[in-house]
Amino acid sequence: MRSPQAPRRRTLPVVLATAFLAAAALLVPALPAAAHDELIATDPTADAVLEALPAQITLSFSADVLPDAGATVIEVTDASGASLTDGTPEAAGTEVTQALAGPASGAVTVRWRVVSSDGHPIDGEFAFSVPTASPTPTPSASPTASPTASASEAASPAASAEPTAAPVESAAPASPLPWILIAVALVIVAGVLVYVFASRGPRKTAGGGTAGR
Template sequence: MRSPRAPRRRTLPAVVATAILAAAALLVPALPAAAHDELIGSDPSSGAVLETLPAQITLSYSADVLPDAGATVIEVTDAAGTSLTDGDPEVSGAQVTQALAGPASGAVTVRWRVVSSDGHPIDGEFAFSVPESSPTPTPSATTTASPVATASEAPSPAATTTEVTVPLESDAPASPLPWILLAVALVIVAGVLVYVFASRGPRNTAGRGGSGR
């Protein structure tokens, strides 16, 4: 014979489970949202191409950020890493404004860090760009040009004078001394020759006569 209490025991676990699910459904809407605040917009926007560097940038968040000193940090740098920020950022509810100053060209990077309404710090970065400007030429010192002398005023180089000695023609007759000396020499030579031949003649004659005897 079956016990009349068995059907009640089988339905008890199902009743308990249904009660737990119903309680959970009632408690879920009452739980606080676990998601943190986030950046929802910026001016200029990410990837924008501007003609010049704006006077300021504005960041908009999904909820108010803490305005405490040091809680909000905005860094804006150009392509060379030079800071473009001017002063501290200003917090107004869910918006943060940062003034900019200085020349910039090329990519401009914005890095931000704020403390959201739930006390949790959040950060991020984006970039926009401005056209690269040509470098401004540095004014050079004005050089006073000295007057250039004209061809007629320019000093001509000193002429190099080469002295050439030209033998002067003399109308006086040539000296006869060389010819006189030559004649004397010829006479002396002739006299020597005559003497030699004259001295040899008698000796040869005497020799021939002795041999005939």
């Protein structure tokens, strides 16, 4: 004769399997959304000390950036705040280039903003430096001026500005993992409650009737 407890014992694996599948369905679609593209390299590098302003700068990202008009913005300024950009930035695949022009002096700051392959805008900044340009000495008014007077007319070069901080990336969005773990716990608790109530079936009394436990 088959034991009345057999169907109830087979119920627990079914409940646990259902809870596992529900947890997996919540976890799998949430994983890819946790990461965005990021800046992986620059030319020149952050905090580099160059002999002169380069003809262009290049930013390299971990994935393709959107080449749409207005999606990429790059600002390059020297220590005085003067703009050094020449034209608009060009995005091609994972790289963005920006032509430069002008007499740079001291620290050069680069601020950038692009739209990554998943449509999420990211931004940051970095800096490098070039030598501070010395001003042209004023010609002497008299050819018979003394050497001391001529020497005093030459301006001393200003101290080179300190380079700014390394690239600063936007904070990544909060991880959805805590909410996923809470959902998994709720599903498992619900499965256990279903099993407990299913195991509390009616039983026969001594008089032939049925009664609950």
